[in-house]
Structures are given as C-alpha cells and as structure tokens.
Amino acid sequence: MKRIGILTAGGDTPALNATIQGAVTRANKLKVEIIGLIKGFNCLFNPRVPHVHLNPLFQDIPELDPTKGGTLLGSSRDFVDPNKKEDLDMVIDRLQKLGIEGLICVGGD
Numbered sequence: 001m002k003r004i005g006i007l008t009a010g011g012d013t014p015a016l017n018a019t020i021q022g023a024v025t026r027a028n029k030l031k032v033e034i035i036g037l038i039k040g041f042n043c044l045f046n047p048r049v050p051h052v053h054l055n056p057l058f059q060d061i062p063e064l065d066p067t068k069g070g071t072l073l074g075s076s077r078d079f080v081d082p083n084k085k086e087d088l089d090m091v092i093d094r095l096q097k098l099g100i101e102g103l104i105c106v107g108g109d
Contacts, residue, residue: 005100006054007037007044009108010075018066019106020054020073028058035098040108041078044091051098077108 006023008016020036027034034054037043043051052073054061064072081087095103 001032001101003033003035003099004102004104005035005037005051005095005098006073006104006106007040008071008073008075008106009040010077013107015066016071016073016075016106017064017068020071021060021064021066023104024055024060024064028055028060031058035100036073039074040076041080041105042076044080044094045078045087047094047097071107075107 004027006020008020024034036052036054038050038052043049054064080091
C-alpha cells in the first residue's frame with residue numbers, strides 16, 4: 001500500500017488528533033502517504049471538499065498537535081447506505097481519483 005486516507009467522523013471519541021498523529025508517525029516509518037479527508041465522510045460525497053497531505057516527504061507537519069482536543073481535519077456524520085449502489089460508486093470513484101488504497105475512519109458510530 002502506497003497511500004491511505006484518514007477521516008474523522010465525530011461522535012464521542014477522545015484524542016482524534018492523537019490518533020491522526022499516531023497514524024502519520026507509523027505511516028512515515030513504512031513510507032506510506034497519508035491523505036487527510038477534510039470534513040469526514042462529506043469529503044467522499046463532495047469532490048469540492050478539499051483534502052490535505054498529512055506527511056509530505058514522510059515528515060510530520062507542525063499543525064498536527066496530538067495534545068490539542070478536537071480534530072485537525074474536521075468531521076461529519078454522513079451516512080453511507082450499503083444498499084445504495086450509486087453512493088458507494090461515488091465514494092469508490094473519489095478514493096480512486098485520490099489514489100487512496102486504504103481508509104482509516106476514526107470516531108462516529
């Protein structure tokens with residue numbers, strides 16, 4: 001795997017930034033790119049929502065402070081209905097366009 005995405009889906013989840021930072025640290029060791037999906041699942045349904053490269057040159061970015069509450073990426077609680085093929089196709093298409101081979105979802109239900 002060369003590139004994975006990470007998103008935060010909200011909910012009662014502590015340490016979202018610490019989780020993101022831990023994923024970035026591990027990915028740096030494995031030379032895997034991490035793409036942060038801004039506003040959680042909403043980024044997968046709306047191609048106009050931006051994304052951010054969280055480990056350029058396999059280095060941590062200073063804005064990612066694991067001691068701060070909340071989430072650097074923002075979150076949303078959009079529902080992905082497994083019975084709606086067109087929604088799933090849209091999500092798959094977005095991930096493929098970004099070159100994302102795996103997805104880490106933190107928080108939510």
